Structures are given as structure tokens and as C-alpha cells.
Amino acid sequence: MVKQLGSGSLCFSEAPFIVSTASVVGTKEGEGPLGKLFDVVGEDDNFGQQTWEEAESSLQKDAVTLALGKAHRRPEDVRYLFAGDLLGQTIASSFGLKNFEIPMFGLYGACSTCGESLGLASMTVAAGCADMTLAVTSSHFASAEKQFRFPLEYANQRPLSATWTVTGGAAFLLSTREKAASIGKPLARIAGMTTGKIVDYGIKDSMNMGAAMAPAACDLIVRHLQDFERQPEDYDRIVTGDLGTVGQEILIKLVKEKGYDISHVHEDCGIKIYNGETQGTGAGGSGCGCAAVTLSAHYLKQISEGNFKRILFVPTGALMSPTSFNEGQSVPGIAHGVVIESVEER
Amino acid sequence: MVKQLGSGSLCFSEAPFIVSTASVVGTKEGEGPLGKLFDVVGEDDNFGQQTWEEAESSLQKDAVTLALGKAHRRPEDVRYLFAGDLLGQTIASSFGLKNFEIPMFGLYGACSTCGESLGLASMTVAAGCADMTLAVTSSHFASAEKQFRFPLEYANQRPLSATWTVTGGAAFLLSTREKAASIGKPLARIAGMTTGKIVDYGIKDSMNMGAAMAPAACDLIVRHLQDFERQPEDYDRIVTGDLGTVGQEILIKLVKEKGYDISHVHEDCGIKIYNGETQGTGAGGSGCGCAAVTLSAHYLKQISEGNFKRILFVPTGALMSPTSFNEGQSVPGIAHGVVIESVEER
Numbered sequence A, B: 001m002v003k004q005l006g007s008g009s010l011c012f013s014e015a016p017f018i019v020s021t022a023s024v025v026g027t028k029e030g031e032g033p034l035g036k037l038f039d040v041v042g043e044d045d046n047f048g049q050q051t052w053e054e055a056e057s058s059l060q061k062d063a064v065t066l067a068l069g070k071a072h073r074r075p076e077d078v079r080y081l082f083a084g085d086l087l088g089q090t091i092a093s094s095f096g097l098k099n100f101e102i103p104m105f106g107l108y109g110a111c112s113t114c115g116e117s118l119g120l121a122s123m124t125v126a127a128g129c130a131d132m133t134l135a136v137t138s139s140h141f142a143s144a145e146k147q148f149r150f151p152l153e154y155a156n157q158r159p160l161s162a163t164w165t166v167t168g169g170a171a172f173l174l175s176t177r178e179k180a181a182s183i184g185k186p187l188a189r190i191a192g193m194t195t196g197k198i199v200d201y202g203i204k205d206s207m208n209m210g211a212a213m214a215p216a217a218c219d220l221i222v223r224h225l226q227d228f229e230r231q232p233e234d235y236d237r238i239v240t241g242d243l244g245t246v247g248q249e250i251l252i253k254l255v256k257e258k259g260y261d262i263s264h265v266h267e268d269c270g271i272k273i274y275n276g277e278t279q280g281t282g283a284g285g286s287g288c289g290c291a292a293v294t295l296s297a298h299y300l301k302q303i304s305e306g307n308f309k310r311i312l313f314v315p316t317g318a319l320m321s322p323t324s325f326n327e328g329q330s331v332p333g334i335a336h337g338v339v340i341e342s343v344e345e346r
Helices: A052-070 A088-100 A113-126 A141-148 A177-181 A209-227 A244-257 A269-273 A288-304 A322-326 B052-070 B088-100 B113-126 B141-148 B177-181 B209-227 B244-257 B288-304 B322-326
Strands: A002-005 A009-012 A017-025 A080-085 A104-106 A132-139 A168-175 A188-194 A237-240 A266-268 A310-314 A316-318 A333-335 A337-341 B002-005 B009-012 B017-025 B080-084 B104-106 B132-139 B168-175 B188-194 B237-240 B266-268 B310-314 B316-318 B333-335 B337-341
Touching: A009 A113, A009 A209, A017 A052, A017 A177, A017 A288, A052 A080, A052 A088, A052 A132, A052 A141, A052 A168, A080 A088, A080 A113, A088 A104, A088 A132, A088 B088, A088 B322, A104 B113, A113 A132, A113 A168, A113 A188, A113 A288, A113 A310, A113 A337, A113 B104, A113 B113, A132 A141, A132 A288, A168 A177, A168 A288, A188 A209, A188 A288, A209 A244, A209 A310, A209 A316, A209 A333, A209 A337, A237 A244, A237 A269, A237 A288, A244 A266, A244 A269, A266 A269, A269 A288, A288 A310, A288 A337, A322 B088, B009 B113, B009 B209, B017 B052, B017 B177, B017 B288, B052 B088, B052 B132, B052 B141, B052 B168, B080 B088, B080 B113, B088 B104, B088 B132, B113 B132, B113 B168, B113 B188, B113 B288, B113 B310, B113 B337, B132 B141, B132 B288, B168 B177, B168 B288, B188 B209, B188 B288, B209 B244, B209 B310, B209 B316, B209 B333, B209 B337, B237 B244, B237 B288, B244 B266, B288 B310, B288 B337
Parallel strands: A080 A104, A080 A132, A237 A266, A237 A310, B080 B104, B080 B132, B237 B266, B237 B310
Antiparallel strands: A002 A009, A009 A188, A017 A168, A017 A188, A132 A168, A188 A337, A310 A337, A316 A333, B002 B009, B009 B188, B017 B168, B017 B188, B132 B168, B188 B337, B310 B337, B316 B333
């Protein structure tokens, strides 16, 4: 059912379906170019909670509840939950998801977590280890700023290369063909995956995450194309998570050096989600939630409506912490890729 | 190849083998009852590094290098790496493992991470998604104290229920039967797994982790016995990760209320690893490394020598962070179980 390809890729002969998805975002994301596509846009960024961390937890909880509801499924129908977030000890996921009582694998892949969770959730279904799984992730601007950067009150200036952490959470419900049949037409299928390696170019500027993550995205995309023996033209889009404008330029150049031109098919969720001209978001959006809500609300819609036949979805993560930064360490990157296809016959 | 059982368990018809393992520990662990069994005992707890975090990273790096070396395998022979640790953004793993360039799934399950990584690594092999995988985890007393509790300099007093974070890292190399044949006699096989749910009894005392984690261990063990239709007597040992003396008592009582008596087969790695009478370690050892190095050095030895035919290994984790604690949140628990059997025919 699963074919091992090259260096860390898997091709699913019976591809799991994405049967349902839901996205919940904050006010700034609601005002952006994709604003009308999200399932829920919060009235403010507290989401009725006392702390930023609880607010982030509620993004995950609401996204899971909605995704299950859209598919008319209950938590006990889900065999495994794959989830993670950016916070230390991934507390947004632990506290957001505990009440569902679904057997859970906690993940940490920084902003690549959406790709990591979709990869493992789809592998588990494709390999016959589960009939139905959930992949969930989130980020919150304020909890991330509190965790990683200066306190919000300081009003520090940001360099142009800095990105803006997306307030958003998304959930993806995956299932076998058999289980999907009872739910209705699936949105898409996950036909394969390529798992990321940590790539460290020694970049130490935590305000330039795009540059730190681009080499990992390049490694993933090139390995993926080689493993699947494909060209960039075989994809309607190759979509990174949150490289932003600075990272996009580096990525396209790095991939070109490896013999592939992705300039005409590359898009970045961080660039898609905000209007960089008017929203003051620097190089673009970032955070686990950035790729997750953009996939949920925009790309899956395009695929389910038949506008895209196949995309390579590559969320990118920067594997640093406040401690590693303070201790002068570099910012290694990682990226995880999944192949998402239309359910229409090719 | 994989049979789904009950509520989150998997039984592997072709069980992956543990072909190699290695453990690296600090001075205090070296002075404990298992001291002579570990592969490496550091001369001091810095392991030649500048910071506690780098010291912890070196535990993972050295354990992986040793485990690969014992099996005469190179990093490129390993298809996937499953790893995690206790630190915010799991930096011990990211910085410790980046140079191996193995496709990696980053995990966070607090001190249950050893069970989570072994579960996913064995599932991946059993389901035909990889021929060889590595599961790695670690903890370090000083990096954990710095992360979670008071700075070391304060010399605060610890309540008796407090545990002592183990300085140690362990790696486990798993493979298919075919790949194992070229390496030599495997140490053991992983015959199945049960995935944990988050269980929250509302305990808020971060100095009593055993009490916070015992309900999750109870849930896991009871679900496991039900899913596999077994009794405690079917196991030579049921081994939790780091409940300590306080948690052990609670666990045995909770499991008895569910109709199973595990008092005669239960052991806890946190109790095994230190001499509680003389080493001043409170209720016992804790941390991701506690269960990992005790399995690696002690239990796998007992199994490979034929003294135990089958154990249920259940590392336990407390899903809290300094932020969640400061914000008055409870300490939810999780536990992940794997069935480890002798390779001799039963």
C-alpha cells in the first residue's frame, strides 16, 4: 500500500482522503486577502480566553470541533490525532485538545508542523494503521511574540525581513476511501510525502527566518522531485509555508542551482495571507498556523473546485528557541512535504 | 501487517526488531544501581560542552553514534529518525541530531517521548514504510531545572514527592527481519503499541509529577490490557517511566479500581535508576532520559538474555510548561505503551 522512494519519500498507492477541514483565524488574518475564506474570524484575538496561550488552545479546539462537525463525525471516530504548535512544551496543543480524548502523538517541527502532522496522519491511514486521523496545528501572534521575541509592550521596530506570526489554527480530517464514502465527496487526497532533514546554513538572525529556512525547503523540494522523478511542471503549485518575500527569493535561487526552475509555480503561504503593502507585516506571515490555515481555506478550495490538480505543500520550520538564540546558536531549518491531489481522475 | 485493536492499539504481525541500542548518562546515574550497565558514563555533566543544552544535545549525538556503530550501520542506512526531548522547541534534539542528516520527525510527549518515538518508529517499520528507523530521546538535570524550576543556584528544598531529572540519552535502532539478519541477533522485538490519550485530573503541583501522570498511565495500561485481551500476568513486567514512589502507589490503586492487579509485575524506571535511600533523589528519577536509558541498559539486557519474555513499557509524561504553570493551569498527563518481547520463540 505504501512504496518507499529514494531518500525519505513515500508514495501511497491507496491515497488517504482529506474529508474535511476547518480554519479559525484572528482579526488581522480576517482583514487580509484570504479573509472571506476562513471558517471563523475571531471578533478579537482573545477568543474569549484569559491568556494568549489559552486563546491559541481555543483555535485548535474550535478547528477540530468544526472539522468533525462538517463531516458529521465525533471524536471517538478518530483513531489518532497528530498535533503540535510553536510554544515551549507545545502547551497550545496539550490544553486545546485534551478534552477530545483521542489517542495523540505530540509533534514539534516549528512552523513545519502542519506538514509533519499531515505526513504522519496520511502515512498512518495509507499503511492501514488507522481508518481516520486528524492533523491539527496553530500559532498565535501574541503567544509567539511572548515566547520568542520582545514583549509586545516595547513597540520595537522590526526589520523588513521579519515576519508576522499568524493567529490561526486549522484541522484536517483524513480517512480511508471506505470511510470517506459515507461522508461525501472528499476535498482532496494525499498521494505521497517527503520527510525533511535538518539543514543548517549557520544563519543566526532570528529576524530573518526566511533565509534560515530556505535551504531546508530547497533540500526538501529537490529531494522530492528526484525521489518521485518529476519536474516542477508536474505541479500546479509548489507551496512553502512561511518563507516570506526574502526567503522566496533565496529559495528560487537555491533550487535553480540544483537544476530546477520553480519560479513559475512557487507560492508561499506567508506571502498569500497578508497584504504586505497595507498590513505592515514585513516579509509576510509565519507560524505553524500560517501554512495550516492557508492550505485549509485557500489551497484545498482550489483543489476541490478542480482549479489545481496537484500541489506540493511544504511548510517550513526554524528550529530555534529563546535559549538557543541567547546562547548564540544558529537557526537550523526543516521542511516537510506532502503531495495533495484533486480526487478527480487525472 | 498491522492489525488495529480496540481504542488506539496496534498489533504487529511482523514485529520490528530492536537491533541495537546505546545509553549515555551523567555521573549521578553512573553511581546508581544500574551504573555498570550504561554504555557511557560522563566524567562530569558538561560532556565537554559550553552549555547545559549543548551537553544534552551531545547525549543524543553520542547515543546515536554508538547505536549505529554497534550495528555497523551508517546514518544513511536509517530511513527515519523519531526524536524529542523536554526543552522548549526541543532544541536538544534539533542541535544534537542535525549533523546525521536523517529525515526526522520531531516529537513532544514530555517524559513519555521514549514511548512515543518507539511506537512511531516501530509502526513505520511494521507497516512497510521503512526498513530501518531510529528512536532517540534525552534529558539533562541542569537543562531541565533551568527550564522548569528554580535556578540551580538557589538551593531550594525539594518536597519528598519531587523527582530528580535524569541526565541521560538513549537511542534505539529498529529494523525489519530482513535487515536485522545481516546485523546479528536482535535484542528484542516490538510486537505492538498502545497510544496515549491526555488525561487531566486537575493536579496543579509541579513538584508532584507522579500524581499528575499516574492517571494517564492507568488509562494506558487498562486500555492496553483490554485491547490485547490480556491480563497483567501475561507480562513479566509492566514498566512505567518516571512515576516514582508516590506515583507508583497511586497507579497500582487506580488500576486495581479498574479490575486489574499489577502490584506484582509493576516496576518504574524512576525507582530503578537511583538508590532513593542514599542518593537524595526524592521520589525517584524523571525526564525523557529516565525511561530511555533504563530500557536501553537494563530491560533490553534482561529481555535479550531471556530473563523476561515480554514487558509492557509505558513512559509517562507531564504536559506542562513554565508558562502554563505560572498561569495556574493543571498538569495533564500522557503515557505511551509498547510491547517488547524476547526474540526467542514463545
